[in-house]
Every structure is written in C-alpha cells, then in structure tokens.
C-alpha cells in the first residue's frame with residue numbers, strides 16, 4: 158500500500174490540487190508553483206541552460222592517461238550549485254521543531270453572531286482554507302514522532318479578513334502561567350546543557366527539578382504523564398487553543414472564549430512500550446500516518462467547539478479564567494460545537510510549505526481579541542520575533558504565510574522583500590490619501606475601549622496561586638487503566654533521574670498532594686521514601702471529557718486503521734481474500750505481510766500474491782491489529798520466532814488479534830504463557846473471543862461478508878474481530894495482569 162502510494166504520489170497530488178482548485182489558498186499558491194516533471198532543460202538560478210551538472214570544469218592532461226589536472230574555481234555553474242547547497246539549512250524552530258502539516262478546509266455550521274462579528278465565526282456559507290501543522294515540542298527536527306511529549310496543533314485560517322492563527326496544543330493547559338518563565342521551562346525540558354542529552358524527552362533531572370520547583374506545572378505534568386502524550390495518530394487527538402481569548406459582537410459585548418478541536422475518530426493512544434519501539438522502528442510514524450490517510454482519502458476531521466464566559470462572570474469561578482494552567486471544566490462551562498475542520502491535501506514540498514509556515518498568536522481577525530492572560534500576551538510578542546530570526550522580516554510574504562485577501566500598507570524593504578508596491582509615497586498621511594486607515598464601516602480590527610487601573614508590579618492575581626486542585630480533578634477523572642499508565646509513566650521518567658533530590662522530592666512531596674496511592678506506587682518504584690499521609694486532601698471531584706474513554710465514536714468504526722494480514726506459502730485463500738475484502742469495505746487498510754515479497758501461493762492455487770511487505774521489514778508496532786488466516790503455511794509461521802514474537806507483542810500492546818483454522822495454533826503457541834488463554838478448536842466454526850483475541854476454526858467463504866456489522870455482540874467472526882479493532886486497545890488484558898506473562 159505504502160509503496161504504491163509513494164509511486165503515485167505526484168499524480169495523486171496533481172489530481173487533488175485540481176479537485177481543490179476552488180480553494181482560495183490553492184489558487185493563491187498556484188502562481189509560485191513550478192513542476193520538476195515538465196520536460197524543460199535544466200537551468201542555473203539565473204535562467205541560463207546548463208549542459209552538465211556532473212563534472213566540475215577542470216584541466217585534463219593531454220597525455221595518454223588524460224590525467225586529472227587542477228579543478229577550476231572559474232566554473233560559475235559548479236560554484237552556484239555548491240553555494241546553494243551550503244546555505245540550504247535555516248534555523249529550526251526553538252521549540253516544536255519536529256512537525257508535519259497538511260491543507261484543508263474549515264466549515265462553520267452555526268453562526269456565532271450572538272458573541273462575535275468575526276466573518277469566519279458568523280458566515281455559515283464560507284469554506285475557509287486552512288493549513289495545519291502538528292508537532293512535538295522538545296525534540297529537534299530529526300527526532301522521533303512517538304516520544305512522550307505535548308503535540309502542537311497549529312491552525313492557520315486563510316480568512317477573507319486576513320490570517321487567523323490558532324496556535325494550540327493537544328493538551329488544554331500549560332506548564333507555566335507567565336511567559337517570562339518560558340525560556341527557563343524550555344531550557345529545562347530540552348537536552349541538558351553540558352552534554353546535549355537526552356533528545357526529545359522529559360525523562361531527566363533538569364525537567365523534573367523544574368517541575369517540582371514550579372508548583373504551577375503540576376496540572377500540566379499530570380497530562381504529559383497520561384496517555385495524551387503518546388497519541389496513536391495526529392488524527393486521533395484533541396486540540397485546544399489553551400489560552401483564553403475574547404470574542405466581541407457587533408454591539409461591543411465581550412465574551413471570554415476557549416477553543417477546542419474534537420477528532421471524529423475518537424481519542425486514542427499508543428501504549429508506552431509501543432511508542433518507545435516505534436521511536437527506532439519507524440521514527441516518522443505520525444508523519445506517514447497523516448500523509449497516507451490523506452492520500453487514501455480517509456480525510457481526518459475534527460469538530461470545532463467553543464466555551465464561553467460572559468465578561469461579567471469573569472470572577473465567578475474558583476480558578477482564574479485567565480490562568481492557562483487551568484481548564485474550564487465542561488460541567489461548569491459547556492462546549493458549543495460550531496464547525497468542522499477537514500484535512501484533505503498533502504503538501505507539494507515540505508520545506509516551502511511545512512517548514513516555512515510560521516504561526517503567530519497575535520494574528521487574529523476582527524471579532525476575535527486577546528484577554529489579559531499573561532502567557533498569551535508574552536506569546537504575542539515571542540512568535541513574531543522568532544519568525545524574524547528563523548525566516549527573516551518578510552516572513553509574512555512567503556507563499557504559505559501570505560493571506561488570501563489584499564495586503565496594502567506602508568511597511569517597506571528588509572531582506573528578501575518580494576512585493577513591489579507602485580506609487581510615490583510610503584508613509585501616512587500623504588497628499589494622495591494613498592492606503593488610508595480603514596474607516597468605521599470598513600471591517601477594521603478595532604480594539605475595544607476598556608478602562609485599566611492598578612498598581613504596576615511584578616506579581617500575579619490571588620487565584621493564580623492555587624495549583625493542585627485541577628491536578629486532583631484530572632487524576633480523579635481517569636479510568637483504571639489511565640491511572641495505571643500515569644503511575645508507570647512517572648516511574649519511567651523518575652527512574653531516568655539519577656539525582657535523589659529530584660526523584661525523592663517529586664514522589665515524596667508533590668505527588669502526595671495529588672493522590673496518596675499514586676505517590677506511594679511511584680515512590681516504591683523509583684526508590685523514594687514511601688509517603689504515608691496525603692499532603693493535601695483530595696476533593697474527590699471529577700470532570701467530563703478528561704478521560705479519553707469518553708471520546709468513543711457514536712458507532713464503532715475501524716475506518717483508516719491498518720490491519721496486518723500475515724501469510725506464507727500454503728495460506729487459506731478463502732479466509733485471506735474474505736478478510737482483505739471485508740477490511741477494505743470497512744474503510745480500513747489491509748497490509749499483506751508475507752514471509753517474502755516474491756509471489757506467495759495459497760493451497761491448491763497457482764496465482765501468486767505479492768505481499769506489501771516481508772515480515773522482517775516491518776514490526777507489529779506499525780499496525781493496529783493482526784489477522785492470520787489458516788492453511789498449511791502455519792507450520793512455517795509457527796517455527797519462526799519473529800512471527801511468534803509479532804503475535805505476543807500485539808498481545809502485549811493490547812491489540813486485536815484474529816486467527817482462523819490452523820492459525821489458531823500459532824496464537825496458542827505464541828501466547829502459551831498466558832494463563833487462562835481461550836481459543837477456538839481447529840474445527841469449531843463458532844468463534845471464540847477472549848480479551849480481544851478472536852479465533853475460529855475453519856471458516857466458509859460466506860462467513861466473510863463485506864457488509865460486516867461492527868457491534869459488541871457480533872455473532873460472526875469478522876464482526877467480532879472488527880469490534881475489537883474499533884476499541885483500539887484491550888485494556889482489560891493489562892488490568893487483569895495478562896500482559897505481564899508474555900515476553901514482548
């Protein structure tokens with residue numbers, strides 16, 4: 158599948174570009190696009206045709222050996238090639254350096270004119286083009302996708318009134334309350350200064366030192382120790398604007414607002430061992446996942462929702478609504494779902510689009526404004542500033558960054574200025590009235606007048622000083638397996654800290670403020686003195702939509718999941734073909750894993766199948782589930798330790814496993830150490846389901862219907878198997894201690 162996609166990528170992109178030619182941004186970009194596949198000859202950057210790009214101009218001896226003489230610096234064509242190469246790199250982003258992006262559209266379902274006059278939030282007839290970049294925070298550009306980290310979720314809306322950048326994360330809160338702490342925070346989580354170790358992870362002394370010394374980071378570090386920090390896919394995670402913004406309506410009334418993205422596919426995560434392995438086995442896992450889904454037309458979608466608090470209710474809450482270490486619990490401030498985002502086009506070129514895209518929180522459009530959230534105000538300064546050193550002062554002119562509406566002003570010059578502005582004046586006011594400020598009814602961004610009074614000092618508001626309550630709320634809202642993962646995550650992270658001050662303080666002093674059981678378990682694992690008393694009373698409250706379990710899709714679906722089907726010579730063709738067809742019909746992706754990639758023959762069948770991959774080139778970690786059809790190939794599969802490991806590892810990673818006929822024996826052998834394992838008898842046609850392991854004896858062709866009903870109590874083998882794939886993970890396996898007995 159992947160190989161075919163790569164081959165046809167250029168054509169596919171061409172087709173999609175044609176199809177989306179209605180998008181204002183696609184049209185805007187057209188004028189800067191050139192195509193390497195045109196048959197035009199090679200030229201230099203100044204347009205002169207070049208006859209040879211393989212040999213530098215040099216002196217060749219006239220002797221019989223044509224011996225090589227001096228290489229000549231006068232070769233301007235060779236010099237240009239080398240010069241261009243020498244300067245290919247630009248500074249990577251200081252944070253969020255590793256990322257990937259895609260184009261799409263935003264549609265509004267429900268006008269919000271009661272609270273804003275922003276065109277994008279009031280005009281339901283619009284189809285606004287967007288570019289979205291997902292990222293990790295800590296790692297450098299070449300780091301792995303699946304590290305434990307916050308994920309950036311930055312959306313550039315190309316609206317009719319200018320660019321709106323909603324630069325959010327997949328976690329709704331942040332480490333710090335005040336932007337002045339950002340450099341300290343980033344220094345502490347990046348590799349340590351003396352040895353540049355470790356890459357892309359918080360599992361080191363400095364981060365946990367910082368986290369302890371900043372009690373305000375407590376709520377956030379609970380989130381990053383949770384499954385939220387190891388998403389299965391960018392397509393299966395939430396997004397949050399995090400900061401508090403303001404909406405302003407035509408009457409000048411203000412509402413505080415928080416923005417949310419809710420994925421249509423549910424919220425799913427990897428298990429930690431899987432994430433660790435993928436870091437080496439497939440460092441581009443998330444990047445490829447997004448690209449392949451879009452190429453396969455499984456366009457990822459998110460609902461867009463807002464939470465609103467009228468200005469006069471600002472102080473009605475226990476927490477300060479401008480504090481970005483706090484959520485607005487949804488039972489107190491409900492979500493209003495107003496629109497939908499779809500990503501439907503991959504980039505043509507990574508550097509000019511994904512790398513050069515530059516977001517800036519201060520890019521808002523009329524009708525959307527800033528609150529006094531102190532983190533937001535600092536961000537508004539920082540992003541513009543950092544783009545200047547990364548891309549230059551004219552960064553907003555780059556094709557990916559420029560708006561689709563007219564831009565006209567008296568800003569001029571600077572390095573790499575592209576725009577040529579005609580006319581004899583470049584200042585205001587001028588005698589021609591050229592480029593005047595917008596009049597009262599011309600849709601300008603007009604800051605609402607407000608009275609500001611107070612004492613100038615370096616301080617925070619009273620409610621900004623409470624840091625534990627929402628950390629408790631988060632912990633209390635977790636399901637059993639989520640709590641287990643948090644305990645394990647702390648144990649892993651603090652195990653990597655070798656300074657006892659760091660792990661003892663965290664486990665012995667901070668965690669008991671959240672929950673005693675959590676603190677005790679972690680302290681025991683990492684060798685800190687085990688606390689015996691909670692250091693703060695847990696209030697026992699919970700809030701909706703903090704647990705990922707609450708994001709199940711309305712109907713179970715396996716859409717876009719990757720299902721490995723393992724075969725060797727002698728596989729059961731009926732089960733193989735039936736499963737492949739059913740997977741495709743359900744909108745998922747079957748990936749044939751062969752013992753080789755040359756033709757593989759079914760029993761009694763002369764037509765060979767070419768597998769997508771041979772098993773040694775792939776790992777179970779790269780798939781959501783595995784199916785093995787019966788047949789005499791099982792005799793070979795069973796002898797292969799890597800295949801047995803594949804099954805055991807899938808079990809350990811809580812994935813659905815399906816097997817029919819003789820393949821049931823493979824499952825039995827691979828999982829022989831699991832107590833109580835239940836599988837179907839070889840000739841039993843009725844399937845047996847046990848902790849997401851679905852097995853059946855010989856299946857007839859008619860058992861593999863394409864109209865599979867994916868329901869919990871499915872009577873057929875395929876329906877039951879797909880139901881378990883749709884659940885994504887079988888957490889009961891882990892909670893009942895079964896995964897512990899398998900080597901993976």
Ligand code: HEM
Nearest residue numbers: 250253290309310311325326331336339399535536539543
């Ligand atoms: C609410 C808290 C924050 C969130 C949600 C957030 C989110 C993000 C995201 C998503 C990106 C990557 C944008 C991209 O894909 O190109 C980013 C980059 C960046 N952020 Fe933040 N950030 C936060 C706080 C801050 C603060 C407080 C500062 C500085 C005071 C800051 C400075 C930066 C910088 C300098 C970059 C690199 C931008 C570039 O080079 O393109 N961020 N942030």
